[in-house]
Amino acid sequence: MGLVKQDDGWRVPDELWAKLEPLLPPRPQHPLGCHNPRTPDRRAMDGILLVLRTGMQWRALKATGICGPSSAYRRFREWLEAGVFLEFWRQGLLAYQAVVGINWKWLSLDGAMGKAPLGGEKTGPNPTDRAKKGTKKSVLTDGRGAPVGIAVGGANTPDFKLMRSTVESIPVPRPAPTEGELQHLCVDLGYDYDEVRRLAEEFEFTLHLPPREQDAKKVKRSARKKARRWVVERTHSWLTRFRRLLVRWERRADTYLAMLHFALGIITWFHALLPK
Secondary structure, eight states: OOOEEETTEEEOOHHHHHHHGGGSOOOOOOTTSOSOOOOOHHHHHHHHHHHHHHOOOGGGGGGTTSSOHHHHHHHHHHHHHTTHHHHHHHHHHHHHHHHTOOOTTEEEEEEEEEEOTTOOTTOEEOTTTTTOEEEEEEEEEOTTOOEEEEEEEETTSOGGGGHHHHHHTOOSOOOOOOSSSOOEEEOOGGGOSHHHHHHHHHTTOEEEOOOOHHHHTTSOOOTTSOOOTHHHHHHHHHHHTSHHHHBOOOSSHHHHHHHHHHHHHHHHHHHHHSOO
């Protein structure tokens, strides 16, 4: 996703650091000025990014020389509580809107399961993995695959049960659909429930469900009716490149969500800075 690889790991590129640094809270000053020098913010962010990209344990940072494990994790928690990672994603969406324009016309929604060996908040038995602990990420994307919504639940949570929280998580203003500017929502058969239809009506979406097997033969293929759900599946694939999200090691839901927000911010800024 546009990151610069160096010999000793992954670092935050200058373009992204220029967007991240203004979001950081002021550095606390020791009243006596006698404490050890505080690890530079950029080195701490490099350590956090390395954990996110590789999935390595926090304590393994000690061997990299980038940043101490305690400093990196403590700064991660500080910035999580200050809302830095969520704001990073939100600012990326605003930049993407200004440069390219969020494609609200065609939205795609889908969930993806992952392992969560340590369990914790918002995890549950994975029905496809012998009931081992797992988690689910529900992602909403625009027509180009830029992530505009995210929600987390247990692996046993049906996709459609996360629809409301995913839509409500959109961190930027969503324009109201009009008769001339509809907002289409593409989902798979896992959302074929009356509750989803009611939610689509509540949020003023034009819902697109694929036909069931018995009806599929009646649907004629048309070049003007292309499948549009693949963009969210591609975005899920992008998220798996951040290995910390492929297997969830966070017991706390807020720390896991912060990692997700960081990754979503990187993806969104990639769309904004390198528009296709």
